Amino acid sequence: MSMAIVAALRHIVGESAVLEPAELGKRSAGAYRFDNLRAAALVRPANTKEVSDVLRWCHAHNIAVVTQGGLTGLVHGGDAGANDVILSLERMRAIEAIDPVQRTATVEAGVVLQTLQEAVDQHDLSFPLDLGARGSATLGGNAATNAGGNRVIRYGMTRDMVLGLEVVLADGSIVSSMNQLIKNNAGYDLKQLFIGSEGTLGVITKLVLRLREKPLATNMAFVGLDSFDAVAKFLKHADRALGGTLSAFEVMWQSFYQLVTTAPAKGQPPIAQNYPYYVLIESQGADRELDTQRFQAALEGALQAGLIADAAIAQSDADCQAFWALRDDVGQVMQGGLPVVFDISLPIAAMEAYAEGLRETLAAEIGDHKLWIFGHLGDGNLHVVVQVKPQNYLALRPKIEALVYRPLAACHGSVSAEHGIGLEKKPYLHISRNAAEIALMRTLKAALDPKGILNPGKIFEVAAAAQRASA
Amino acid sequence: MSMAIVAALRHIVGESAVLEPAELGKRSAGAYRFDNLRAAALVRPANTKEVSDVLRWCHAHNIAVVTQGGLTGLVHGGDAGANDVILSLERMRAIEAIDPVQRTATVEAGVVLQTLQEAVDQHDLSFPLDLGARGSATLGGNAATNAGGNRVIRYGMTRDMVLGLEVVLADGSIVSSMNQLIKNNAGYDLKQLFIGSEGTLGVITKLVLRLREKPLATNMAFVGLDSFDAVAKFLKHADRALGGTLSAFEVMWQSFYQLVTTAPAKGQPPIAQNYPYYVLIESQGADRELDTQRFQAALEGALQAGLIADAAIAQSDADCQAFWALRDDVGQVMQGGLPVVFDISLPIAAMEAYAEGLRETLAAEIGDHKLWIFGHLGDGNLHVVVQVKPQNYLALRPKIEALVYRPLAACHGSVSAEHGIGLEKKPYLHISRNAAEIALMRTLKAALDPKGILNPGKIFEVAAAAQRASA
Structure with missing residues (x-):
């Protein structure tokens, strides 16, 4: 069966664009995985038309399609079965446009997050989505999984940064909804359907992303607190006192702080290791002098109000990087x-x-x-x-x-x-969704992918997928 | 037919909860309208269960249901036909909870926007959606139409302020998706489907809304500019220089500025009337002194860069109100x-x-x-x-x-x-949506409301609605 699929797909997208099981089986299954990919074929279309042709063929032949981005998703959302086709967007990596006036980027879905971050930086702009997997994760995958990351408190999730999408539906039809406007209430906001649907409702092929002006000044501190009640109150205090500039508020229970500030971890403790809670707080603004004054005033206010017990304020970019390195040193949890x-x-x-x-x-x-x-x-x-x-x-x-x-x-x-x-x-x-919610998810799945060929078995089980698998 | 509908609905929700055509016909059809409502009946359920019962009955009897909020929508999105039932949420006006720690409000859909604004202000919080119709518009209507307003640049549209929804579907089934978390990627984000769908996919009965800390300091200016190119550049300059505090950036072409600053309009011109473009700019922050310094520095920078020609800076709350009053004095367009x-x-x-x-x-x-x-x-x-x-x-x-x-x-x-x-x-x-997008909207409508009873004929035409109307 696999050879027939490989041959048919090669007929559509060309010889080198399709990997056979032996070839794709040499590739890792993804971040923190010890196994390799498996599938009937891995197809790498060069453009939306080819994605559409591939899907139309798979749809006609009832073959499951698992779309993969950077394989950094951590929940086995991109796992494929031996009879499935893996659709990789790795050849669709064009940044088609960066518009500094409208403050948008138009990209193909295979563009890596960090590549876009660096490209918009050249225009003194920022794409504020940021997460540890930035060097591998693709923007199509970020949107398909509604990625979060470190600065959601200020800029929201990926959902909040996507203005428009081009999507290929299960049957191969292309829906181009490449809105570039912040406000557009002309009918249903179709992109919302695909963002966070983990490849089960359509394949994202292009995106219009909202950019921001690049922040000019960053302030950070590592704070020790005596109780969780103080942590909750400090969040409210900081959010209010920093106006719109609060950009991160990361908490650590004591044991995690000790883990990442004690050898063999490389990090040094910015403050004593005996507080029950720690907060890494960051503010991004526009004026180094005034922002620093405001940041220090916010911390002093918290100290005087008894909300925080101690604070180390970053004095340089190197300090900021060292503070973030503690937060990001999650790899220490592999110790022992x-x-x-x-x-x-x-x-x-x-x-x-x-x-x-x-x-x-x-x-x-x-x-x-x-x-x-x-x-x-x-x-x-x-x-x-x-x-x-x-x-x-x-x-x-x-x-x-x-x-x-x-x-x-x-x-x-x-x-x-x-x-x-x-x-x-x-x-x-x-545990998080009731029966009525899951039933409505199934209604949407059935409406958009009645044969159940798109990333079957992920999120929830559907009857159609069961039928396809046994067909 | 109308009397049979009135009688059946009264059996479900009680005598006084249903208005007959003669009674409902005394009510205005809405803001800026000269006509009155018409319908077979106007039903005012007291709770979600009654909304569900009403919809189940209408669904079984193929009767169209037009849900109405504050009737401030301006695009005839709530118009009903003589054989339709109007569903009004005017009796569902409870603010069920305001949580100052989680910073959420849980409300019934009939709560008026301004009522919530005032209620959360008591907790030093802000619900940042704001628009001219705040005294009549309901939160259910705001969500159903994805209302925008004056501070979208900072806080987004209504969509960005809704965390959870309870919705009744066309067949009367209740989907309670009352998420109160900023981050929740457990399956499809169902609420997105109903926000902005103008009552065609379900009836919103309850909402969880995201609140913000109340801003402590506001700065405003009225600015004159010599070219549109300067307006576009000034937006980028201001967004960057004000960090995260820019909260409004409203433009006026010369003729509108002259209209609202010349008798019989009551407003006085803050700056000369001969600039081709004007901008009302607002910044909301946390520290009166530092924010004012930063705001003035941003304007001075724009003046020195030749982006703006003149600026009047608000010196008091009264000035701020006077500036906004110019922007809001849209009624002057009725002159002559x-x-x-x-x-x-x-x-x-x-x-x-x-x-x-x-x-x-x-x-x-x-x-x-x-x-x-x-x-x-x-x-x-x-x-x-x-x-x-x-x-x-x-x-x-x-x-x-x-x-x-x-x-x-x-x-x-x-x-x-x-x-x-x-x-x-x-x-x-x-003009704004291509055939594939409109086809996908129809797919969603058919999946959620196959009989086409919810607000039929709005946004786009569907076959099922045509069948129902002729049935």
């Missing part, structure tokens, strides 16, 4: 064990009790383990990491997932703040 | 004629040529008329007003619409930046 990594979100008022409860249930039910919590507090998004011994990993992982996810139902939290559902969190979708 | 009012959007680089071209075609084809242009330049949104003699109004209106809308196709503009399509702009939707 294997981690299960979560990206949950929940109301700020519920966080302290949630963390405490989790600590207790893990101690009672998991035995030997480590727990680290940190994340984008300003957005309600916590990263929870539970580390166990490698030999216990596979047996304990489902148990740990249940302990982390189950309490979210009661506090209206989400099993995925930013990574998406993919295959990994599919069993837990019902 | 009847206006046709537009809310188009287009790329900033295309605006000057568009305005000049429009001036020429109107002069050539419309004869005696007046033209005013002003709007939210920072969002690419212009309000165009063409005034003609009352006796010529009906004959000239379609001609004027064609002259305003047609040139938007070439520059990728939108026939509606913020008001929506309703009935009024339906003939022109194809």
Whole structure:
């Protein structure tokens, strides 16, 4: 079957644009993965017309299509079966236009995030989406998964940065909705349907992205706090005192701070290691002198109000980089064990009790383990990491997932703040979404992809996909 | 037929909750309208369960349902036929919760915008959506039409302020998707489907809205500029120099400035009346002293760079109110004629040529008329007003619409930046949306409302609605 698919696809897009199973099987399955890709074929169209031709053929022949970006998604959202076709946009990497007046970029979906960041910087503009995988993640993948990252508190998720999309539907039809306007209420806002749908409703081929003026001044501090209540109050204080300039508000529970500021980690502790909570706070503005005055006044106000106990203020760009390096040194969770990594979100008022409860249930039910919590507090998004011994990993992982996810139902939290559902969190979708919501998702899936050929089995199960698989 | 409908609905929601045609016919059809409502019945459910019961009955009996909010929408999006049921949410006006830590408000859809603004102000919070109709417009209507307003440049449209929705679908099923988290990627973001769909896909009954910390300091100026190129450059300059604090950037072509600063208008001109362009610029921040320094530095920088010719800086809250009053004194366009009012959007680089071209075609084809242009330049949104003699109004209106809308196709503009399509702009939707986009809108409509009972005939025509109407 695979050879017939390869031959047919080569007829459409050319010999070198299609990889056979033996070739694609040499490629890694993605970030933090030990396995390699598998599929009946990997097809690399050169343009939207070829994407459309490929999809029309797969649709006619009832063959599943898994679209892949930079493979940095972490939730097995791009996994393919042995009989599926992988659609890679790696040859569609053109930055078609950067418009400094309208402040938009028009790009093909395969453009890597960092490539765009650097290109717009040349125009004194900024594309404010930023995340650790910036060097591999593609903009099509960012949109398909509604990527979040470090500055959501100021600029929103990828959804908030996409003005227009070109999409190819399951049957190969092309919907060009390349709006470049901030305000456009002419009918349904169709792009919203595809953003965050993880490749299950259409294939994003081009994007119009909103750019911002490049910030001219950055201020940062590392802050120690004595209680979670103080952390919550400090967020409100900082958000108000910094006006519109607050650009990051990252929290760390003590154990994570100690992990990334203690050897073998390379980071040095900017302040003492004995506070229960730490916050990395960043402000981006336009005037180095006035912004710095305001930033320092905001911290002094917090100190006087008893909200914060200590603060180290970055004195240079090198300090800023060192502060961010602590936050980003997530790799330390690999020390001495294997981690299960979560990206949950929940109301700020519920966080302290949630963390405490989790600590207790893990101690009672998991035995030997480590727990680290940190994340984008300003957005309600916590990263929870539970580390166990490698030999216990596979047996304990489902148990740990249940302990982390189950309490979210009661506090209206989400099993995925930013990574998406993919295959990994599919069993837990019902914790964050009720039956009526999932039924409506199925209605949309059935309307846009009645044969269920697009990234089947991801997010939720549909009847059509089951039929196709058994066909 | 009407009496049977009234009787059936009264059986569901009670006697006083249903108005007969004679009663509802005493109510105005809405803002700037001279006619009154008409319908088979107007039903006012007290809660979501009753909305569901009403829809289930109408669905079973193939009766069209037109949902109405504050009737301030301006595009005939809430017009009902003589055999339709009007669903009014006027009895669902509870502010259920305001959470100062999570910074959310949970409201029923009938809550008036200004009521919420005032309620959250008590908690030192802000709901930043603001528009002239704030005293009548409801939050359900704001969401259903994705309302914009004066501070989109800073806070986005209504879409950007909605975290969760409860919606009743055409068949009466309730989808509660009351997310209160800024980040939630657990499956499709269903609320996006209903925001801006003008009541054609479901009835919004409750909302979770995102609140912001209340700004502590406002700076404003009225600026005169010598060219449109300078206006575009001043926007970039101001956006950069004010960091994240720029909250409004409103442009006026000379004739509109003269209109609102000359008797019989009550406003006084803050600067001379002979500049070709004017900008009202506002910055909202956190520190009166530092923000004022920064604001003045930004204006001085623009003056030195030759971008602006003159500026009057507001010295008091009264000045700020007087500046906004000029911008909001749109009623002056009623002087001596009847206006046709537009809310188009287009790329900033295309605006000057568009305005000049429009001036020429109107002069050539419309004869005696007046033209005013002003709007939210920072969002690419212009309000165009063409005034003609009352006796010529009906004959000239379609001609004027064609002259305003047609040139938007070439520059990728939108026939509606913020008001929506309703009935009024339906003939022109194809100028801003291609056939594939409209086909996909029809696919969504058919999936969610296969009988076509929800606000039929609005935005675009669907086959099912035609069948229902003739049934």
